[in-house]
Amino acid sequence: MFVIVGLGNPGKQYAGTRHNVGFDVIDYLSEKHNIPVNKVKFKGLIGEGFISNKKVLLVKPQTYMNLSGHSVLEIQNFYKLNPEQLIVIYDDIDVDLGKLRIRSKGSAGTHNGMRSIIYEIQSDQFPRVRIGIGKPQKGDLSNHVLSRFGKEDQEEMAITIGNAASAIETVVTEGVNAAMNKFNG
Template sequence: MAETYLIAGLGNPGDEYAHTRHNAGFDTIDLIADRLGVRYWKTEGGALTAKAVYRDTDLVLAKPQSFMNTSGGPVKQLMNAYGVDADHLIVIHDELDIDPGTVRVKFGGGHAGHNGLRSICDKLNTRDWFRVRIGIGRPPGRMNVADYVLSLPRKEAKDDFEVACSRGAEAVYSLVDHGLAKTQQDFN
């Protein structure tokens, strides 16, 4: 029986949030889906999901539709539905403390004030799962963090954002293929 990974990209549903910095997870999931030829999405467990096969590994791609702050509920429901343990969960999310255009991968850790991660920690009662962190950098000047993460990147920031999402997708394939150590060596 093939291994199954749940790959959850975090974001907010709705056109008004599409392609904002906070939706880095959704955008990265869409890139993975495009590369793997996914054409069919369905709603289950409070998320948009699609199934794909990458090499000999089954992937469940998920975009929780409950808004960022309550992402943990759909993630837990899907883990239960597909029998996925936390060590086969990969969460893709935006990260303020990483430079725009860059990606960092880790296993475990805190939520650093990220409400989507906080929700997943709370629902799973563990912090031990893979994270693909899409760097968006800090807001300029005194701009409010919420306004910044919910805004569309412009000009060179848009290029950095798209590069980071693309690298994030590559990091997911690497985690599945090579595991954490090699992926961190290549991406961190």
């Protein structure tokens, strides 16, 4: 079983923001694989189903970004997961807009949601899909991540969301190394 966690913030005011691209990928997978993400459990919205005959749990933590680890820890404890069974999808300002970076493990970098997960589960040995949202030209970083994509970037990001979903499917069916070879760079 794989637990696929998309990071974001709950609430309509955050829908469509750069910080919520993890939620957007979960929504895409939910629709594509007919896995409704509508059960409230583990401090999140979850949906159970299958991707290519592999059981998956799609998760959108409802704890707000900086406490995402609380939701993930509850899931890990309940299902007795190894970290390798967890896949986290999140926005990254250090990756160019519209690009993907898949890694099998690693630090949280500057991302507070990832810091929370790594702290709570006491491991950084899990696959992650980082989605580039670009760096702000100037101004406040929090304003940038909580802003919506401009019209010129929306089409590119729609493609990127689909590519991130394909990367997740590849991790589930072929492994993280295959996804890295196919989608990085």
